[in-house]
Amino acid sequence: MAKVIVDSEYLKDVEKARRELRSLISNKNCAPIMLRLAWHDAGTYDVTTKTGGPNGSIRNEEEFLHGANNGLKIALDFCEQVKSKCPKITYADLYQLAGVVAVEVTGGPTITFVPGRKDSKISPKEGRLPDAKKGVPHLREVFYRMGLSDKDIVALSGGHTLGRAHPERSGFDGPWTAEPLKFDNSYFLELLKGETEGLLKLPTDVALLEDPEFRRYVELYAKDEDAFFKDYAESHKKLSELGFTPPGGVKAIVKDGTIIAQSAVGVAVAAAVVILSYFYEVKKRMK
8 A cells, every 4th residue: 555645736636526526426416325435445444453444445346346335336436537537536535535525415514534545455355344134233243343332333324314225235125214315313313203104224223222322322313413413423534534544644624614634744834934923023013
């Protein structure tokens, strides 16, 4: 994996990619599958072995042909359209940025995005992603392996407010909510409501009601969308950064929906300029 240099040129490509993704996702109504792509690239992480995670390996045929990734070649091809216009951005960054943009353009929370992920051609073995046919113990086993918490499990499950299941991909059919292209807390409202004709509840969805700790968050998010958005943004960021250490002290600041990335050196230089300007003004006034 080559070192990623997050310089001004790289950041220009990140911003261009963000704009391209906004346009593509809006025009194609493909937010759900782009979010799924980001999750599935990141969700293979193992905190013990430090393998898998958001490293772009899902583009490998070996991995995108895993059963849990059925249909994701569509999202990979969409991302290739953006990559061709923004060649500097890594696949790992591109896929995670696609997930961030998918949430934002459908009305969800703004998620801080930090660039600099390295690409990998090494794919983990099949079986690390959640199995929708299983219950509480399985959910904890999968998400704890990543280093995530019960709150993360429930908050991230709320992402099912977007999209629908396709029988040819998962064996299940139908949307989770009445407005599958709108990011809100209706997933949790529907969970507590019980069965609704035409809407889907997977075994892993129902599991969130069966466990007291999970259910506590379901009830909170159903009554308080702001709490859901806050926790979702935090959990999504954690998932998108599993095993990732920003290069050279790079950090990101979200301002009016725009990423302003800075390095530790850049911050120091900016601070020095401010201090020198201050002393210059003081000296002028003393004359």
